[in-house]
Amino acid sequence: MSEPAKRKRTLRAWRGDASGGKFEEYTVEVDQGMVVLDLVHRAQRDAEGAGDMACRWNCKAGKCGSCSMEINGKPKLACMTRLGDYAPDEVIQVQPLKTFPIIRDLTTDVSWNYEQNKKIAPFTPPPRPEGDYRMKQKDVDRIQEFRKCIECFLCQDTCHVLRDHDKKAPATQPAGKPPQGFIGPRFMIRVAQLDMHPLDTVDRIPKLKEEWGSGYCNITKCCTEVCPEHINITDNGIIPMKERVVDRFYDPITMLLSKLGGGSKRTVQK
Numbered sequence: 528m529s530e531p532a533k534r535k536r537t538l539r540a541w542r543g544d545a546s547g548g549k550f551e552e553y554t555v556e557v558d559q560g561m562v563v564l565d566l567v568h569r570a571q572r573d574a575e576g577a578g579d580m581a582c583r584w585n586c587k588a589g590k591c592g593s594c595s596m597e598i599n600g601k602p603k604l605a606c607m608t609r610l611g612d613y614a615p616d617e618v619i620q621v622q623p624l625k626t627f628p629i630i631r632d633l634t635t636d637v638s639w640n641y642e643q644n645k646k647i648a649p650f651t652p653p654p655r656p657e658g659d660y661r662m663k664q665k666d667v668d669r670i671q672e673f674r675k676c677i678e679c680f681l682c683q684d685t686c687h688v689l690r691d692h693d694k695k696a697p698a699t700q701p702a703g704k705p706p707q708g709f710i711g712p713r714f715m716i717r718v719a720q721l722d723m724h725p726l727d728t729v730d731r732i733p734k735l736k737e738e739w740g741s742g743y744c745n746i747t748k749c750c751t752e753v754c755p756e757h758i759n760i761t762d763n764g765i766i767p768m769k770e771r772v773v774d775r776f777y778d779p780i781t782m783l784l785s786k787l788g789g790g791s792k793r794t795v796q797k
Contacts, residue, residue, distance in 0.1 A: 534558075536610060538570050540580060541622040544631045550620070553577050557610060564594050564605035566619060567633070581632035589755055592679030596633050597622045602681040602753050624684040637680050639695060643710045646696075646739070647717055652726040666725050672763060673720035675756040682712040682750035682760060688743045700738040709740035712750035716764035722771070736772045744769065 533556045542551045553574035555566055564584055570577040584594040587606045594605040599613070599620050613619060627635040652660065688694045688709045696708035718735055721727050735741045746769075748761045758764070774781045 537618045539620040563608045581634045592677040595679045602684045626684045626690045648729045651729045673716045681753045685749045706740035709743040719764040
């Protein structure tokens with residue numbers, strides 16, 4: 528009795544570097560239950576000319592964010608995208624994240640994101656009182672959602688401000704000028720995580736408006752749609768932060784209270 532024919536899929540992968548490149552197609556044998564990252568690895572192992580294809584990955588469990596790429600035009604984690612989600616005869620096309628500079632093949636330079644994180648003052652609690660700090664459970668729950676971020680940067684990749692308009696916040700902001708760019712949704716929720724913490728003492732709202740470009744976001748919710756951790760980035764993080772900027776700088780009553788000493792009690796960020 529003859530063995531059943533092996534199933535095969537076509538992988539179309541972008542090959543090249545910052546100077547240019549093109550898509551190459553590989554026919555790869557597949558097994559049931561494989562994910563796109565498996566397909567890439569199988570091509571590296573078996574397909575002619577694919578052995579040196581660059582692809583970043585680590586945990587293969589959807590928790591490190593390393594294997595971010597664009598799969599059939601959508602930003603996804605390759606290790607969490609099943610081949611069974613596509614039609615049997617559908618070509619699987621993989622390419623690097625569009626928003627960031629290409630290093631080679633499927634890998635991009637995402638170091639700009641880490642530079643943005645350095646701008647944000649870390650958690651700064653008040654001097655420790657006798658005993659322990661105390662927080663209400665609802666305050667813990669509110670910020671816990673943002674801590675699930677695995678920094679896959681899919682939200683940064685799909686953000687049209689960064690992706691289509693290339694409005695990335697520069698390393699330094701010229702004094703007295705409007706924001707020159709946007710830090711992106713990942714760092715809007717980083718600010719939200721800190722600003723919503725009842726023990727944090729740093730005031731980051733002025734920088735959010737004047738340097739980090741919160742006004743560029745027009746809340747299309749595309750970042751929320753691609754988040755593999757299902758963080759409600761827009762509704763729970765970005766919108767509250769934009770509201771705090773509006774309250775502080777554009778609401779006349781809040782502005783008056785602030786001038787009279789009844790506004791924010793947080794310290795000014797250095």
